Amino acid sequence: LSPNFYHNVCPQALPAIKRVVEAAVHKERRMGASLLRLHFHDCFVNGCDGSLLLDSTSSFETEKNARGNLNSVRGFEVVDQIKAEVDRVCGRPVVSCADILAVAARDSVVALGGPIWKVRLGRRDSTTASRTLADSVLPSASMDLPALINNFKNQGLNKRDLVALSGGHTIGLSQCLIFRNRIYNATNIDPAFAKERRATCPRTGGNTNLAPFDPTPARFDTAYFKNLVKERGLLTSDQALFSGGSTDKLVETYSKNPNVFWVDFGKSMIKMGNIKPLTGKQGQIRVNCRKVN
Numbered sequence: 001l002s003p004n005f006y007h008n009v010c011p012q013a014l015p016a017i018k019r020v021v022e023a024a025v026h027k028e029r030r031m032g033a034s035l036l037r038l039h040f041h042d043c044f045v046n047g048c049d050g051s052l053l054l055d056s057t058s059s060f061e062t063e064k065n066a067r068g069n070l071n072s073v074r075g076f077e078v079v080d081q082i083k084a085e086v087d088r089v090c091g092r093p094v095v096s097c098a099d100i101l102a103v104a105a106r107d108s109v110v111a112l113g114g115p116i117w118k119v120r121l122g123r124r125d126s127t128t129a130s131r132t133l134a135d136s137v138l139p140s141a142s143m144d145l146p147a148l149i150n151n152f153k154n155q156g157l158n159k160r161d162l163v164a165l166s167g168g169h170t171i172g173l174s175q176c177l178i179f180r181n182r183i184y185n186a187t188n189i190d191p192a193f194a195k196e197r198r199a200t201c202p203r204t205g206g207n208t209n210l211a212p213f214d215p216t217p218a219r220f221d222t223a224y225f226k227n228l229v230k231e232r233g234l235l236t237s238d239q240a241l242f243s244g245g246s247t248d249k250l251v252e253t254y255s256k257n258p259n260v261f262w263v264d265f266g267k268s269m270i271k272m273g274n275i276k277p278l279t280g281k282q283g284q285i286r287v288n289c290r291k292v293n
């Protein structure tokens with residue numbers, strides 16, 4: 001992978017992606033969060049190969065139906081828009097859907113005030129997808145610290161990557177059914193925060209009611225980490241990063257030093273973006289991100 005991969009074949013590609021992302025984020029700030037998450041959920045399932053974007057066929061079931069994705073991941077229409085615009089400016093399909101996700105994730109973070117990094121490019125698109133693999137490798141909100149560390153380790157990512165990348169939760173929202181157990185049963189939670197969240201997430205019903213991960217869900221900042229230090233993490237997996245374990249110190253460091261978080265987040269995004277890419281003659285450049293050519 002290389003940052004200049006499309007310089008000669010289509011120099012207009014990256015500016016085109018940025019334009020569509022900016023328009024989408026301007027229209028709905030949450031879309032920036034949703035696009036960041038798509039790249040993550042693509043990369044963790046057999047590498048960053050656009051597998052997440054494929055719809056079901058007779059030979060495989062879509063990853064969109066996996067436990068961590070169903071009724072949860074969003075933004076596929078924006079990816080289609082980006083793809084159409086990029087193919088229009090390039091004159092033909094030369095940019096992979098996997099690369100579109102990587103660049104859209106970066107541009108989303110930048111659009112919400114976060115750090116910028118040089119995205120490595122040249123990923124190609126898969127010709128298959130796996131709902132069952134997605135079920136088994138995507139981390140879940142109920143994981144404790146050892147489980148999270150192990151989950152990231154299986155992707156070649158270390159503890160520092162885990163904490164930095166979890167900082168992605170500085171933007172976006174989660175549904176009541178995901179954080180209900182924590183706000184009613186956890187002991188490592190600020191009681192005032194639990195009470196606040198219970199108001200939008202009753203014991204029964206309201207499953208799809210939304211709450212922000214931190215008080216500034218449309219700004220990429222360090223509020224997520226400041227919140228963890230105050231036991232105001234929304235998910236069990238968020239608070240696990242600051243709950244008396246080996247990552248407490250790093251959470252505190254990020255909470256006080258935006259620049260350290262900025263630099264680490266960019267580095268870890270590049271590392272995550274390098275997971276098992278298809279390159280050279282492997283895979284294909286899809287004409288439609290939802291379908292194999």
Ligand code: HEM
Nearest residue numbers: 033034037040072139140141165168172173174175178237
């Ligand atoms: C560490 C393990 C992680 C777990 C257990 C986890 C889990 C979740 C869950 C359960 C949601 C809310 C889903 C819903 O309510 O429908 C979510 C949302 C989100 N996640 Fe993660 N996540 C993790 C890591 C990451 C990483 C590494 C990133 C990106 C770098 C990320 C970015 C996001 C974003 C931006 C949202 C909000 C999406 C939106 O509002 O549309 N997450 N995550």
Ligand SMILES: [Ca+2]
Nearest residue numbers: 042045047051
């Ligand atoms: Ca994938």
